[in-house]
Amino acid sequence: MQTWRTGTRLPLAVDALARDASDPAVERLRTAFGGDPVAVEERLVGEPPRRARRLRFASGGELLLQDGVVAAVTFHVVPAPGVSRGLDVTAWLGATDDTLDALHAAVGTRRGFGGLGTPYFVLDEAYARCDYQDRRGWKEPGNLRAIVVSLEQPGRDSQPDADFCTVCVDLLVRGPGDVMDVDATVAALATAVADGRLRADPSRVPLADLLPLAASGLVDRVEAQQTCATCGTVLCLTLPRGADPTLVRTSLDGARRRPMEPLPPVEAWGDADRIAAARDAMRYVDHEPGAWFLVEERGALFLDARYVVSTMADDSALVRLDEDELAAYRDEGHDYLSTLARRIHDRGPHREGSEFRDRDLYRGPEARRLRDEVSAAIRDHTWIASQRRR
Template sequence: MLDALSLPEADPATRRLVDALGGEPVAVNERPVGEPAIRSRRLLFAPGVEMILHDDSVVAVLLHLAPALLGPPGLDLSEWIAGVGNDATLKDLKQAMGVPLHFAGIGVPYFAVDGGYARFNFRGNRGWNDAGNLVGVTITVDRPGLACRPEDDDCPSCSDLLVRRSDSDGGVDVDGTTRSLAAALRAGLLTQDAHWVRLIDLRPLHASGLMARVESQLACTTCKRIICFTLFRDSAPTFGYYVMNDAMRRPLGAIPPVEQWGDATRIAQERDAMHYVDHEPGAWFLVEQLGVLYLDARYVITSMADDSALIRLDGSELEAYRGGGHAYLSDLATRIHDNGPHRENSPFSQRDLYRGPDANRYREAVTGAIANHTWLARQRRPPSA
């Protein structure tokens, strides 16, 4: 099985694997993924095994232990990995594999094997300590967590959101794709990253010609892939799927003021929105909305976790800010840090708007306000920006 990874379907090593699985597949599914498109070809074999190829290169082999709803029965894992059965726990697998255990994130265990990686799939990504929760094994070319899972090519929530033009040139139908993504957002199938261009602003910004490239990023709530929908000033639009680590490093220049590209309605919306005022890198942001000032202050919870609190400046704090400016806000942020708002006895706990009923709305508003001023925003700007 490992010998076939990265090889074309007609290669002798791949053909030997196909023969070992009983010959011809019982079902074949093909689809273009993204634009520029890669050709995803998925072969399902009777024993409960699937092979996925990208542009005629084997990228994954899936071993299904549980029977699929409409597919063939699951396979017997002991025929593939000596010493373990379908009821294996992660501890059993670690003993059988005889190589170090790794995790992609906090919920995806995998082992590096000769020429690839073996990712073990448990119900709920957490049930690995109990027998009977192992549902499958995926052998991949790419290290788990550093590339999209090949099986997500067919994600039911996001795999069909790209609309292609019907003319001979093909490519992205920008209007159709924008409508498709907007509908998925409304349905809760996607979430939008406010650090990037909002989907509703993508076309107007692109039409203005003020930016060489404009990009919206949207995360699928099912498979967790990040959709990067990008319009360029001088080239064709693109639509791709990425893991978070790659998506966050994609370039984007500073977004121009809305007055330079928005219509009257959009400009009015921005006038009432939250706006950036000042910040201290790594410590705090000061934002304003309709004359009200808010301090977003970072604090440490443990050596492994931190968070931010959003405090509306009260009368005494406003007066102190007018007199002390930036230095006063740094002092206030230090006091917030030292009196962690996550603790109920903290004087800032009840004032932290991120802990209240409108937390999500406030976080989204602040994220949008500071989008051009974060460390990540500076890193993703093209060299000429």
């Protein structure tokens, strides 16, 4: 039952969403929050920029506007910086306490879990995200930090309050006229990747290759993607040919849906050092769609084979071909690798007693590096495949 409409004060927040600041619905919410804000902050976000404005009220309420329109309403239970109190959210929702079950009983609507297990409630077209101190905190009273109401679904859409992430927003460097300074932004992003504030997506262009690739004129657009370790936003820096560069902030889902151009071989655009580095790097050799990839690194061959973990999940194993397997591959070629991949699939490396369990390098200490390198080798192969199709 939708008790949130009648039994809570959440409609005040939901009705203000997507309205501009002068709308009566926004006026009502401001009045409920106590009139004038005690702190107002404004910043430019992304490129082309939007203007994000954050109004904090003495009651613990907060409004976030994007280009003058309400994008999120936050109930801070733990006082936000610069505000002395938090909002009594149990009173606002008529809940017995701030555990997820108690809030659920008060709201009376469907709940879901977004990325990183963040719980939320569905309020018609809107979502109320519940930020707890830690993942298990929702079972014990006193752990709720804030409730954020917006039209963006947690886990699927980029969250408006990420516009004020203190880690990733200011990595975009602006020059004269507030226009993005691409060279300085690339440098700032690279520093943040190096110190772990951002994580680069290895299946996309490395930041260091972005400018040389754009300068080569061989591609219509190049894009590097890196994810903020703090807010989970993916920063997509795109250099299109003959158009202004952009920096789009999106969710993991949104980033995956963005087009990926095939890349020309490094010899066509890289300098001598970059070409030498590519020679030592892992490279694509062969593949069978949906089943396996064969890559080579300094003379050794590795098979990346997909296998099914359960009806809900699959994974892949990375196995270095031993002497017998190399001999069989020399004799039988591509077909032998399909047979071997089938055996890995049947003898799932996730199972105790599988002979591939110990051989699976994705279970070893270098798993992260190897996954990144295989991704990069496959990414470079995409261009080769597209050239063959032409």
